[in-house]
Amino acid sequence: MTLSTKPLSGMRQRLPNEFNIEKYVTEILSLSSVQAGFQEYDGPVIEPLALFAAKSGGELVGRQSYCFTDRGKREVILRPEMTPSLARMVAAQGELQLPVRWFSMPLCYRYERPQRGRVREFLQFNLDILGSESLSAELEVIMVLQEIMNSFKAPSSIYKIGWSSRRFMSDALSRCGVHIEIAQEVFSAIDKRDKMTEEKWANFLLGVCKGDSVLTGKVVSLVSVESLSDPWLVSLMAESSAFEEVVKFNNLLLGLGITSAVFSPAIVRGLDYYTGIVFELMDTGGQNNRSLCGGGRYDNLVGLFGNKKISGVGFGLGVLTLTLFLETYGLIPNSVKKASPADVYVAVASKDAVISAGLLVTSLRSHGYRVMMDVSGKKLGKQYKEASRYGISYLITVDFEEIDTGKYKMKNLLDGSVFTGSLDDLIGRLE
RNA sequence: GUGGGUGUAGUUCAGUUGGUAGAGCCCCUGAUUGUGGUUCAGGUGGUCGCCGGUUCAAGCCCGGUCACCCACCCCA
The missing domain is CATH 3.30.930.10 (Bira Bifunctional Protein; Domain 2)
Known part of the structure; x- marks a missing residue:
């Protein structure tokens, strides 16, 4: 039954x-x-x-x-x-x-x-x-x-x-x-x-x-x-x-x-x-x-x-x-009916980038932002889709390149613009 | 407690005089795209609420039952 x-x-x-x-x-x-x-x-x-x-x-x-x-x-x-x-x-x-x-x-x-x-x-x-x-x-x-x-x-x-x-x-x-x-x-x-x-x-x-x-x-x-x-x-x-x-x-x-x-x-x-x-x-x-x-x-x-x-x-x-x-x-x-659950979505490009992504997420959260990290493990395209469905404004991708250089790519999902910079730069850029 | 209405895919609903089930949206896959939004191609998914009856044959007709919705009652 x-x-x-x-x-x-x-x-x-x-x-x-x-x-x-x-x-x-x-x-x-x-x-x-x-x-x-x-x-x-x-x-x-x-x-x-x-x-x-x-x-x-x-x-x-x-x-x-x-x-x-x-x-x-x-x-x-x-x-x-x-x-x-x-x-x-x-x-x-x-x-x-x-x-x-x-x-x-x-x-x-x-x-x-x-x-x-x-x-x-x-x-x-x-x-x-x-x-x-x-x-x-x-x-x-x-x-x-x-x-x-x-x-x-x-x-x-x-x-x-x-x-x-x-x-x-x-x-x-x-x-x-x-x-x-x-x-x-x-x-x-x-x-x-x-x-x-x-x-x-x-x-x-x-x-x-x-x-x-x-x-x-x-x-x-x-x-x-x-x-x-x-x-x-x-x-x-x-x-x-x-x-x-x-x-x-x-x-x-x-x-x-x-x-x-x-x-x-x-x-x-x-x-x-x-x-x-x-x-x-x-x-x-x-x-x-x-x-x-x-x-x-x-x-x-x-x-x-x-x-x-x-x-x-x-x-x-x-x-x-x-x-x-x-x-x-x-x-x-x-804004109430379609409230988005986060300000930033952190996309994780590969499994090996999880730790770096997690560090970034923790840091952003400590600055008071609502940050969602990918937990699906799906490929990037899907992660973009999920972020966009949630109505989240910003998406930061974390991959080896970002880990090596300390520069992150942040995309504004509302207007499509992309910004690249260090963590501090990103924070300055977030409203 | 009383009265009316509706039960079909995850969802919103079609479904002809009874002849073995359909659409849009959602979802999944692929292509396209500024890695998401656009467009295209394909796909998953339903004991037709449940039980019984009539019939060669029931989503459709009949009886019962359950659930939900609406109104009354009462009240927020």
């Missing part, structure tokens, strides 16, 4: 070229975080099931997780997301200086059927601020997100950061007359709005509201609101602190000129632990239906581990979904 050449469904396996692209993406994410004063952390891949059962949302743990009983009879789970682990880490550090600004690039696991932009093992960039209740924390996090998109040279026309507030929506819905018992269902219905036509959705909502057409009409107006100064909304939300917060946050965004951030009352977010401002990053072109990034404020997560009350705000961003987004808009530079 022969083994399959494929990895398990949805599991990551990347060839060097694909790896290069992923590395380009993750490095920009890390760099943007570091530039904003965030520090990197990591946590365990395997966690107790209870950590997620408490707060993540039923479906995520119930149906979409890799969980099993380990040899010590513990119920464990391959982490489907990072935030609960983060909350525990912060809760455990009594002396931590708050607020903390941390980021991470964990592999996460979800047992779902794979499709475009969704696999079972995926990198999810996470960036959080814990221990600040100020709206500045939300603002800071969105500023970083904006800076990330700028670093990828993504024009603001191709994406938007939609945001809303859970607290505001709860308040607004109850002012519309939505009974607390169906509030959760209404939330979930609102979340589905983009998935169907307006008519269909209105009908669906009518069902959730148990046929109350007046109520349905109000909810429809609410999620259709485009401006925070909409008179109907302003009068509905009179003296609402949640509304004041939303208005204040909107002004902060306007003040900073973050125009890609748009108030969108229909954004709810699926994870149960979000409490305040929530946001997500979406492709406006419709090419990538999945949100690239989702986040918001969670107030009570750290409280699971004791009496401490620490509020946090942050987001998770799928490296795969982001990469797909960048690829559909041609934002992965060619």
Whole structure:
């Protein structure tokens, strides 16, 4: 019986070229975080099931997780997301200086059927601020997100950061007359709005509201609101602190000129632990239906581990979904897609020249160049071909003549020019 | 978990009303070339996903099964 050449469904396996692209993406994410004063952390891949059962949302743990009983009879789970682990880490550090600004690039696991932009093992960039209740924390996090998109040279026309507030929506819905018992269902219905036509959705909502057409009409107006100064909304939300917060946050965004951030009352977010401002990053072109990034404020997560009350705000961003987004808009530079593995290829003309070639290679490497030496033992023509296929710019041939004279022939494979000189000459010639 | 689609060479795909398998690219060899890129000549490579059925005959028709892709669900 022969083994399959494929990895398990949805599991990551990347060839060097694909790896290069992923590395380009993750490095920009890390760099943007570091530039904003965030520090990197990591946590365990395997966690107790209870950590997620408490707060993540039923479906995520119930149906979409890799969980099993380990040899010590513990119920464990391959982490489907990072935030609960983060909350525990912060809760455990009594002396931590708050607020903390941390980021991470964990592999996460979800047992779902794979499709475009969704696999079972995926990198999810996470960036959080814990221990600040100020709206500045939300603002800071969105500023970083904006800076990330700028670093990828993504024009603001191709994406938007939609945001809303859970607290505001709860308040607004109850002012519309939505009974607390169906509030959760209404939330979930609102979340589905983009998935169907307006008519269909209105009908669906009518069902959730148990046929109350007046109520349905109000909810429809609410999620259709485009401006925070909409008179109907302003009068509905009179003296609402949640509304004041939303208005204040909107002004902060306007003040900073973050125009890609748009108030969108229909954004709810699926994870149960979000409490305040929530946001997500979406492709406006419709090419990538999945949100690239989702986040918001969670107030009570750290409280699971004791009496401490620490509020946090942050987001998770799928490296795969982001990469797909960048690829559909041609934002992965060619230099990344076709990165050559070396600056110089050292061709070995005969077996007896190996030692001399090796010495040359060592010397060039010590000068900081990426140098590949032939290991095929094939004739020179083939070695040229290999170097050229790798996209390597320079090729140095080593043969008896070179060994005797100490002068090497270096060919520029891009323009075909040949240069002859000593090792020092060559180094001077390399960029 | 639900629905749709596709499985033929390393890869992208053709394959007629059923008659024993084809192309481009890649790869290999040789010639040409400024020792690689160009051009030319030649070549390797396939239990047609798997199992069963119909038939004189199945890549093609039928049933089953597996795998992958896409969408829903959920979410990154």
